[in-house]
Amino acid sequence: RMCAIPSKMIYSSLKRWCNSHGHTESCTITSRIFANSITLPSTLGVAAYCDYNNDGDAVRSSVSISETQELNGENMVTPQFNQIYHELSIIHQKLQQEKLSQREYALKLQKRECFVAEREVQLCRHEAALTKIKGVEEEVHAKFQIMKEQYGAEIKQLSDALKEKTKENKRLKTSFETLKELNDTLKKQLIDVTEQNKKLEVQSRKVQARLENLQRKHEFLSVQRSKEATFQDRKSVKSERAIAPAKVPLNSHVYNLLTVLMDWISEQHLCKLIVEEEKENIHKLTGTFVFSKNYVQEKCVKLLPLVVEQLQWLPFVNPNLHFPVVKCIYWAVRQLDGSTQHAAMTSTMRRLGEDLFKGVVPKESQHNSSEQSTDSKAKAASFFKSCNLSLRVVSTLIIIKVVTQADYLAQAFDSLCIDLKTEEGKVLFLDYQAVPIILTHLRISRKGLLSNAIDSLLQMTTESRYLNSFLEACSNELFFRTCSVLLRSSNLDIQLLEKLSILLQKLSKIKSNKKMFELFTLHLMIQELRTTHPDHTFLCINLNSILFNLGLIKNNPIESSENASD
Numbered sequence: 001r002m003c004a005i006p007s008k009m010i011y012s013s014l015k016r017w018c019n020s021h022g023h024t025e026s027c028t029i030t031s032r033i034f035a036n037s038i039t040l041p042s043t044l045g046v047a048a049y050c051d052y053n054n055d056g057d058a059v060r061s062s063v064s065i066s067e068t069q070e071l072n073g074e075n076m077v078t079p080q081f082n083q084i085y086h087e088l089s090i091i092h093q094k095l096q097q098e099k100l101s102q103r104e105y106a107l108k109l110q111k112r113e114c115f116v117a118e119r120e121v122q123l124c125r126h127e128a129a130l131t132k133i134k135g136v137e138e139e140v141h142a143k144f145q146i147m148k149e150q151y152g153a154e155i156k157q158l159s160d161a162l163k164e165k166t167k168e169n170k171r172l173k174t175s176f177e178t179l180k181e182l183n184d185t186l187k188k189q190l191i192d193v194t195e196q197n198k199k200l201e202v203q204s205r206k207v208q209a210r211l212e213n214l215q216r217k218h219e220f221l222s223v224q225r226s227k228e229a230t231f232q233d234r235k236s237v238k239s240e241r242a243i244a245p246a247k248v249p250l251n252s253h254v255y256n257l258l259t260v261l262m263d264w265i266s267e268q269h270l271c272k273l274i275v276e277e278e279k280e281n282i283h284k285l286t287g288t289f290v291f292s293k294n295y296v297q298e299k300c301v302k303l304l305p306l307v308v309e310q311l312q313w314l315p316f317v318n319p320n321l322h323f324p325v326v327k328c329i330y331w332a333v334r335q336l337d338g339s340t341q342h343a344a345m346t347s348t349m350r351r352l353g354e355d356l357f358k359g360v361v362p363k364e365s366q367h368n369s370s371e372q373s374t375d376s377k378a379k380a381a382s383f384f385k386s387c388n389l390s391l392r393v394v395s396t397l398i399i400i401k402v403v404t405q406a407d408y409l410a411q412a413f414d415s416l417c418i419d420l421k422t423e424e425g426k427v428l429f430l431d432y433q434a435v436p437i438i439l440t441h442l443r444i445s446r447k448g449l450l451s452n453a454i455d456s457l458l459q460m461t462t463e464s465r466y467l468n469s470f471l472e473a474c475s476n477e478l479f480f481r482t483c484s485v486l487l488r489s490s491n492l493d494i495q496l497l498e499k500l501s502i503l504l505q506k507l508s509k510i511k512s513n514k515k516m517f518e519l520f521t522l523h524l525m526i527q528e529l530r531t532t533h534p535d536h537t538f539l540c541i542n543l544n545s546i547l548f549n550l551g552l553i554k555n556n557p558i559e560s561s562e563n564a565s566d
Contacts, residue, residue: 209405216350258310259324266324269296270331273433300332304345307332308352314381315362323391326356326383330394330432333401337436353403356383356395357412384415393419393428401437406448409441413452420459426466435473439482444489454499461506471506475513484520487529494536497529501542508549523550 307329314322329352336345360381383395392415399412419425441453460470483500486492504522507513517523523546530543547553 205406212350213354216347216354219347220351256321259321262307262324262328266328266331270300270328270335273334273337296335300335301345304329304332304352305348308348308355311352311355311360311381312362315360319381319388322381322383322386323388323394326391326394326398330398333398334433349402353399353408357399357403357408359383359385384412389419389422389424390428393425394432397432397434397437400441409449410452413449413456416456417452417459420456423464423466426460426464426470429460430466430469430473433473435470436478439478442482442486444486444491447491451496451499454496454503457503458499461503467506471510474503474507475510475516477516477519480513480516480520480522484522484525487522487525494533494539497533498536498539498542501539501546505542505545505549508546514550517550523547523552527552 307325310325314325333349333352360383362380383391384399386392386395396412396416396419399408400416403409403412416425420429435457438453438456441449444450446453457474461467483504486500504526508517526543526546530540530547533539544553
């Protein structure tokens with residue numbers, strides 16, 4: 001759009017615009033131009049064109065003069081005005097460029113202001129966080145100081161408590177040492193008292209045994225005196241008769257007949273002992289077992305006192321006839337095993353044991369009654385000390401069976417061990433089924449004779465042709481039950497354990513005995529003993545050998561020990 005503007009108005013507008021936009025240099029040039037020129041002619045008009053963009057900013061502005069000149073019909077453009085116009089155009093362009101640069105600078109300032117504002121906000125946040133952290137740090141320091149004080153107080157308290165405990169422990173230690181000394185003194189006193197008690201018990205037993213011997217001797221002497229008195233009465237009555245008495249000589253053939261009968265009874269009836277395993281089968285097969293057993297025992301009860309009485313007359317009989325009598329006595333005593341009638345014959349058994357142990361010495365009255373017999377030289381009848389091995393072994397077994405005196409039993413076991421070193425002694429031991437007799441003394445209550453009893457069994461385990469027979473005789477419930485009871489006791493010595501382990505090791509080689517070991521839990525006790533006594537090499541080897549024979553371990557300990565020794 002075109003508009004006519006006076007020169008003064010143009011000058012004032014340009015000056016005002018330059019001042020407002022800070023373009024002092026352009027304003028100075030313009031003022032100089034307008035100062036040199038006088039007032040423009042009135043015919044000079046300026047046409048200003050202003051183009052605007054969408055934002056309302058002036059993009060291009062130009063001043064047209066030719067149109068005004070054409071309108072006025074005059075050519076008024078002078079060189080000076082063209083120069084002014086040209087300078088104004090240059091100023092306008094510079095002003096446009098400056099405006100753009102100012103706008104860009106304003107945008108940069110705005111961005112800078114936003115960045116500074118964000119930075120300020122961030123710094124405020126950091127300041128608040130630092131303030132908060134400072135407060136937390138102070139609080140932590142305060143709590144740490146409190147905890148440090150509490151810790152110091154607790155340390156002091158625990159130190160005091162530890163000192164008190166230390167003092168108390170010292171007092172307890174001194175008290176314990178005092179009690180220990182008192183305990184040691186009491187133990188010594190107890191040992192002394194125990195030894196004294198044992199001595200007194202031994203003395204008491206000796207006195208009791210002596211008293212019993214004196215009582216038996218008194219009873220025997222009383223019976224003997226009554227017999228002598230009766231004999232004297234009969235003799236006086238016979239002497240009063242008018243006819244001269246004819247003294248009957250002692251008939252030794254009667255004893256021959258007696259010994260033959262005793263041999264027959266012993267070998268056909270009395271020697272047939274029934275072991276425990278066979279009793280139940282006999283009960284099932286026949287109902288007469290109890291009756292026959294009681295019948296035999298009753299006959300033995302009647303027979304034994306009479307046969308024992310005949311021992312007093314054996315010094316006048318041929319010594320070859322002594323053995324059948326003793327053998328009959330042995331089997332009769334064995335038939336009374338486990339019966340109630342055995343206890344009723346205590347005096348008979350005691351007298352039998354003494355006669356067999358000491359022997360029988362002929363009395364004066366007996367010698368007078370047999371003085372008419374031809375070549376009758378009375379000698380003491382020896383049984384336990386006899387030179388005949390069979391008579392000595394059987395007498396020893398009877399003594400072990402019926403005697404209760406420890407000194408008699410000790411000598412009997414020693415004699416038996418010596419006799420069992422021979423093959424004949426082992427045969428007699430097996431023929432007379434002596435294993436149950438020895439087992440009666442394998443008890444922890446008879447500790448003094450326990451070693452002797454095991455030694456007699458060990459003599460039978462030596463290498464001989466009768467070893468298998470002996471092991472079969474031991475392969476029964478009675479033997480394994482006795483060993484089980486013996487192993488359960490905690491007072492058994494190591495030497496006795498070693499001896500017993502030898503017996504069990506021999507028995508474990510028989511496969512049928514495995515059920516006996518399992519029945520009485522011997523394998524469990526053997527495993528426990530192996531761990532209880534690991535330092536005793538010989539015992540451990542025997543125990544391991546037993547377990548190997550039972551199939552409980554794989555390695556043979558005997559072979560491994562031999563390899564180690566090699």
